Structure formats: C-alpha cells, structure tokens
Amino acid sequence: MKLASLKEGGRDGTLIVVDRAVKRAVRAAGVAPTLQTALEDWPAAAPRLRALAGELEEGKAAGAFDLDTRALAAPLPRAYQWADGSAYVVHVELVRRARGVEMPPSFWTDPLMYQGGSDSFIGPNDDIEAVDEAHGIDFEGEIGVIVDDVPMGITPEAARGHIRLVTILNDVSLRNVIVGELAKGFGFFHGKPATAFAPVAVTPDELGKAWDGARLDRPLISTLNGKEFGHPNAATDLTFDFGQLIAHAATTRHLEAGTVVGSGTVANRDAGVGCSCIAERRVRETIEGGKPVTPFMSFGDRIRIEMLDDDGRSIFGAIDQKVVRYAPPR
Incomplete structure (x- = not known):
C-alpha cells in the first residue's frame, strides 16, 4: 500500500491511503489520524489500512478523491529522528x-x-x-x-x-x-x-x-x-x-x-x-x-x-x- 499526508489537520498532517497509480486517495481518519500514530500501533493499523487500500483500488472507498500532490506534505511532515x-x-x-x-x-x-x-x-x-x-x-x-x-x-x-x-x-x-x-x-x-x-x-x-x-x-x-x-x-x-x-x-x-x-x-x-x-x-x-x-x-x-x-x-x-x-x- 501507499501512504501520504495532506497539509491539513495540524503540523503532522492528515493520513491518507493512495492508489498504486498515485492518482486517487482516501482519508484514513477511521484508522489513524496521522502516519506517526499508525506507525506507533502498526500491528493494529496496517491491516485496516490495507483493507482501505483494497477498497480504493476497487473503486469502493467512500470519500475517495483525485490526488493533487501539491496538497501533500512529506509522508511524515516531522519525525522524532x-x-x-x-x-x-x-x-x-x-x-x-x-x-x-x-x-x-x-x-x-x-x-x-x-x-x-x-x-x-x-x-x-x-x-x-x-x-x-x-x-x-x-x-x-x-x-x-x-x-x-x-x-x-x-x-x-x-x-x-x-x-x-x-x-x-x-x-x-x-x-x-x-x-x-x-x-x-x-x-x-x-x-x-x-x-x-x-x-x-x-x-x-x-x-x-x-x-x-x-x-x-x-x-x-x-x-x-x-x-x-x-x-x-x-x-x-x-x-x-x-x-x-x-x-x-x-x-x-x-x-x-x-x-x-x-x-x-x-x-x-x-x-x-x-x-x-x-x-x-x-x-x-x-x-x-x-x-x-x-x-x-x-x-x-x-x-x-x-x-x-x-x-x-x-x-x-x-x-x-x-x-x-x-x-x-x-
């Protein structure tokens, strides 16, 4: 799966799942608000993010939108190290x-x-x-x-x-x-x-x-x-x-x-x-x-x-x- 962060929701951005073509995306707020949060609980978050990625590829993800990379922060807008x-x-x-x-x-x-x-x-x-x-x-x-x-x-x-x-x-x-x-x-x-x-x-x-x-x-x-x-x-x-x-x-x-x-x-x-x-x-x-x-x-x-x-x-x-x-x- 492919993950990114929108420039919204504060300094750590908003976690989104992106399709393989890097053309469509969906917010992952129901799983984790930020990528940092997901990484801190990866065993629980990863399967749910994968499921969302599958829905996105199949065109079934609710709230999916066209991706504009200019709206993206770094995948991790800031990191501990x-x-x-x-x-x-x-x-x-x-x-x-x-x-x-x-x-x-x-x-x-x-x-x-x-x-x-x-x-x-x-x-x-x-x-x-x-x-x-x-x-x-x-x-x-x-x-x-x-x-x-x-x-x-x-x-x-x-x-x-x-x-x-x-x-x-x-x-x-x-x-x-x-x-x-x-x-x-x-x-x-x-x-x-x-x-x-x-x-x-x-x-x-x-x-x-x-x-x-x-x-x-x-x-x-x-x-x-x-x-x-x-x-x-x-x-x-x-x-x-x-x-x-x-x-x-x-x-x-x-x-x-x-x-x-x-x-x-x-x-x-x-x-x-x-x-x-x-x-x-x-x-x-x-x-x-x-x-x-x-x-x-x-x-x-x-x-x-x-x-x-x-x-x-x-x-x-x-x-x-x-x-x-x-x-x-x-």
Whole structure:
C-alpha cells in the first residue's frame, strides 16, 4: 500500500491511503489520524489500512478523491529522528579523491551517518527556499526507509524486519556552507536545510522483486531544468544496505517508531549513468579536466526526482521543486 499526508489537520498532517497509480486517495481518519500514530500501533493499523487500500483500488472507498500532490506534505511532515547515512562509499571516495585526500579504510566497513533536522520536512512540490545562491545550492537524490520501534544493539539481519515504509527524498545541501562547517570538526548544521520527500511512502511488498528486504534495485532518475542529470541504480555499488544502516543507528540508542533512515546520495561507479547530485558531477569534472564546470543551482532552477517500475509507472510519485529566494523577516 501507499501512504501520504495532506497539509491539513495540524503540523503532522492528515493520513491518507493512495492508489498504486498515485492518482486517487482516501482519508484514513477511521484508522489513524496521522502516519506517526499508525506507525506507533502498526500491528493494529496496517491491516485496516490495507483493507482501505483494497477498497480504493476497487473503486469502493467512500470519500475517495483525485490526488493533487501539491496538497501533500512529506509522508511524515516531522519525525522524532532523521538519520542519514552515506551508504554509497564510491561517492565519498570520489569527493575525497578530488580533494587529494586519502580515504580511511574504515569507511568501507563502518558507515558514515549524521543526524539531520527532522522538525520540519517539506512536501514533494514545496519550494526549496534559499537565502543566497553563493551558498552552493544542491539536490541529493536518496532512498529512505521509515521504521517502527527498533531496540538498541539490534543485528543488521533483525533490523530488516523493522522497515515499515520505503520512499525517496531530496536531501537539499548547501555545499559552500558545508565546507566551513566541516572545517570546525563538528559536523553539519546550517548546510543541511529542510529535506523534501516524495508524495508517498510505500510498504516493501509494493516494490515486488525490486526489494530484497534491505535494498531497492531500481534506477533513481534526477532531472534538472528538464534535462536528465542521472539515473544510477540504487542497488548497484551500495556498500551498506538498510539493515546495516538501521543497526548502525541503533548501536547506542533505541530508535523510536517514525525514525527515518536515509541512504545518502545514490551513486554508481559507472560515470555513464550520471549523478544524483551536482557535487558529484563537479568532482568527476575536476578529476577528468582539472576543474568543475557544472554550476550549483540558481533561483528559478527546478529539480525532479523519481523512480519508475518495470512498466514505467512512478512508484513514489515525483519530487518536483523550484529553488526560490527566501526573504527573512525584518
């Protein structure tokens, strides 16, 4: 089944069930008011949501309506925790190579992960608000999973069983801000503004053979200003699967239901498939030609991120955003 949240009913939105075509939907208030509520009581909520999804597909759901993705918040408009990994180590390797910095061997065995801001995710068609183009505005196409309660110290194998929903996301990054923050030796903050999510999050069974329990074997397509930027496969060159990432996040803490775990920028070693962020293309340009050529995003630029099934149908719906200038209050 496919789940989403309308921008109504408060900061956590209103839970809806969406059809497989991402064209029709029905409110799920009779089951749970919000997705967070459903995740906290998943064994009871999931069967009822599935029944509602069945009614929707059969055209029998009372109150069903045509879906406008502009009315959607992120599936989880806010979450208790957002832990983003860097599961494609080839991406990290390229970045460090361009800087002339050797990569520690531990990066291949111990996942990188940061804790991002989860108090306000944004919807699939919400603008990317930026103060200054000089900040180096970039998109990052990623895969994300949403879990139920995960106990501390769990194994990667057991962690797979806690994945309740899968989605895609745009982890917006301000590259020129990040450089200064990392130089302080204390991690990201200002360089990572609000993350955008696809219209829907789906249960793993919706993914069929493309999902092996911990990785998603489909290309992630990024289109910048109407021109394809990249289509790397999300399973190819994946160093750490979601079982490993979840277990890593739960090494010293319990993860509460509704925690979102990200894959980091989807990247393949094969340069022919393109990239899921501008920074990686700039790195490849530097390695090949001595300097970057592709600029970061400007006001008015539009990014679209989407994943299609074998029949060319959108699995999660599309993230489709425009970069706009934000004017701070005076």
